[in-house]
Amino acid sequence: MKEGEKEIELIKKGKRLDGRGFEELRPIKIEVGVLKRADGSCYFEMGDNKVMAAVYGPREMHPRHFQDAKMAVVKYRYNMAPFSVDDRKRPGPDRRSVEISKVSREAFDPVIIKEYYPKTAIDVYVEILQSDAGTRTAGINAASVALADAGIPMKDMVSSVAVGKIGGEVVLDLSGMEDNYGEADMPVAMVARTNTITLLQMDGNFKKEEFERGLKLAMDACHKIYELQRTALIERYSKSVGEGEGEE
Amino acid sequence: MEKEKKIVVPGDFLGTSEEFTPGSGVYDEKGNIYASLTGEISINDKRVIGILPKVETPPMPEEGDVVIGRVEDIRDTVAIVSIACVKGKEKREIAASTQGIIHISNIKSGYVTELQHEFSYLDVVKAKVIDAKALRLSTEEKDLGVIKAICAKCKGDLKRKENALACERCKRVEVRKISEDYGKGVV
Numbered sequence: 001m002k003e004g005e006k007e008i009e010l011i012k013k014g015k016r017l018d019g020r021g022f023e024e025l026r027p028i029k030i031e032v033g034v035l036k037r038a039d040g041s042c043y044f045e046m047g048d049n050k051v052m053a054a055v056y057g058p059r060e061m062h063p064r065h066f067q068d069a070k071m072a073v074v075k076y077r078y079n080m081a082p083f084s085v086d087d088r089k090r091p092g093p094d095r096r097s098v099e100i101s102k103v104s105r106e107a108f109d110p111v112i113i114k115e116y117y118p119k120t121a122i123d124v125y126v127e128i129l130q131s132d133a134g135t136r137t138a139g140i141n142a143a144s145v146a147l148a149d150a151g152i153p154m155k156d157m158v159s160s161v162a163v164g165k166i167g168g169e170v171v172l173d174l175s176g177m178e179d180n181y182g183e184a185d186m187p188v189a190m191v192a193r194t195n196t197i198t199l200l201q202m203d204g205n206f207k208k209e210e211f212e213r214g215l216k217l218a219m220d221a222c223h224k225i226y227e228l229q230r231t232a233l234i235e236r237y238s239k240s241v242g243e244g245e246g247e248e
Numbered sequence: 249m250e251k252e253k254k255i256v257v258p259g260d261f262l263g264t265s266e267e268f269t270p271g272s273g274v275y276d277e278k279g280n281i282y283a284s285l286t287g288e289i290s291i292n293d294k295r296v297i298g299i300l301p302k303v304e305t306p307p308m309p310e311e312g313d314v315v316i317g318r319v320e321d322i323r324d325t326v327a328i329v330s331i332a333c334v335k336g337k338e339k340r341e342i343a344a345s346t347q348g349i350i351h352i353s354n355i356k357s358g359y360v361t362e363l364q365h366e367f368s369y370l371d372v373v374k375a376k377v378i379d380a381k382a383l384r385l386s387t388e389e390k391d392l393g394v395i396k397a398i399c400a401k402c403k404g405d406l407k408r409k410e411n412a413l414a415c416e417r418c419k420r421v422e423v424r425k426i427s428e429d430y431g432k433g434v435v
Contacts (some may be wrong), residue, residue, distance in 0.1 A: 039304070039340055058306050058343035072343075111258075113275065113284060117306065117343045148258055151305035153284040155275060156259035193259045233286055234255045237302035 008181045010166040016178065018047075022171045025161065025221055030141075030232035032149050040150025042232075044142035047175060048132035053142035055150040058120035066121075071114035073121045076105035078139055080128040100136045107140055107160070107189040107199040113153040122152060133179035134162040137187050140199070145229050149236075157229055158198060159222040160189035163214035165206060170214045172221055186211075188218035192226035195219065255302060256283040262297055273299030306343035307334045309377045314392070315385065316435055317348055319371045325352045327367045329375065329385060335435055347383060350375060354386035355425050356393075366425040372396035374427050374435065393427035395435075407431065 010017060020026070026047030035041035038054035045051070061067040078100040082091045093101075104126070112122070124147065126139040137160035144158045164174040166182035179185055184204030190197050197219075206214060256262065260283045262274060270276045273285040274297060283289075287301040309315055309331065316338075317329035329348040333341070350373075355366045367373065371394045375385035387393045397406045399415035399422070406413035406422060408430050413422045429435075 039306070057341065059341040060344070060346045117308075119345050120343050148286050149303055151285060151301055151303040153273070153275075154258040155277070155282065155284060157257065191259070193261075230257050233257045237286055238255050 008177070010178055010181060011169060016166070016171065016175075018175055022169055023217055023221075025173045025224065026175070028225065028228055030145060030228060032145055032232050032236040038146075038150075040146045040148070040152070042142045042145040042149060044138055044145070046134065046138040046141070046173070048130060049128070049135055049138040050130040051135065051138045051142045052127045052129060053139065053146040054125045054127075055143070055146045055152065056123040056125075057150075058117035058122050058152070061119060061121040067119045070118055072112075072117040072119075074105055074108060074112060074114065074124065075121055076101050076108070076124045076126070076143070078104055078126045078128070078136065080131060080135070084128045084131045084135075100139075103199055103201065104136060104140055104143070104189075107158055108143070108147070110196065110198060111154045111156045111158055111191060112147065113155060116153055122147075132176040133174045133185075134187065136160075136199075137162050137189065140189050141225060141229065145232060148233055156191045156193050157226060158189055159192050159225040159229060160187065160199065161218050161221040161225060162187040163218045163221075165204065165210060165214075170206075170210050170217065172217045184210075186214055186218070188215065188222065190219060190222040192223050253288045255286065256289060256299065257286050258282075258284050262289060268295050268297035271296040271298030273301060304340060307337035307340055308343050309334055309348075309380055309383065311377055311380050313377045313380075314374060314435075315342075315348065315377060316372065316374055316395075317346075317385075319367050319369055319373060320347075322363060322367060322369060325363065326350060327363060329373060331383070335374075338435065345383065348375070348377075348385045349383060350385045350387060354378065354384070354388060357388055365423050367394065368397060368400060368422070368424070370398055371424065374429065387425055387427075391428045393425040393430075395427045395429050396431065397422070397424060 029045040031043040034043045040055040042053045058072045082089050128135045140160040165184040166178045186202045189199035262281045265279045275284050285299045285301045286303045287299040290300045314335035315331045317331040320330045321328040327350045331346045331348045375387045378386045402418045404415050404417035
């Protein structure tokens, strides 16, 4: 991606550095309802990405002049823990995390039925505990499950994954090394049922054919992630009532 | 249905609007009905399809709900109450404006000349919602009214003495619309 950096061989014998194929996702783990004090929460692992999402509300919006008389306001905070990267990250919002918060919030815009709760705020907190490329997509996946766990009415769930280009090949779900030394990175968020893309960014350059192929890869992967999100929620709530509420 | 009731998640297709009338927890899009909450499907005999949520849903004060709040302001004819929670759903903040109003005519069944004789600043009150939209509250019933109050003079706890409240520290006696549950610490 960056000029002048030393070339690193990202593809060896048709396999990627971590042994994955070009169209393979990293292993995903989803836990629902992990935080006691949050109204809805989710712990999400995608390879070496470890993300926690917590949802609070809808609750009264403060300060009052930010209230919307017709609908709830969604507040989304993407935050990286200082220990989430190799060098300590200076804590607090920065240009990058403010932007990611904005685009992620907008990724949920078409799905949350905000009109049910006027004058309120829905707080979504996404904390990146450990990062390894594609944290915004992991964050969106986590937030989607956490929102469903919080009982916030939604039209659909959002699933998200990144595609990229390394060594001239279009590959799915970049890892940290591939992101740093690859040629392009494109996070995609999508409503799996309707194939509605709600987030699409691109860093680096794709050719037209590569873009189309990458988008198709991402969309197929989003369907797979959606199934995992679904299964996680169903598993959590198909337990008997006593078990399900046990953590309270 | 099969052995165990199926759980649906937001976005799951439930049926068409020719088959069912959409109830709660579902939405209608282009004639198809989808779930908007996580839970079990319920269909009643009028073919209204809804979701029985398995997740906790945001509480909204409804008419007849008992709420707990704190008196934030006393005006000539109304007391402004900041609502903390709905009884039975204490775990979660209410998903609406928290500002409730008790009008002087809704305090008790008798005639009230002075609102100050019934409520005071920072009283914790238990009240019933009589209008969910404007959040108008009533304390007419026996178990409704002030459940915790502090002395206006020394801010000490007030203890119930028959139909009045007495301060343990400065022996001041105050009057309120007292709930049956005053000082019990139960909602």
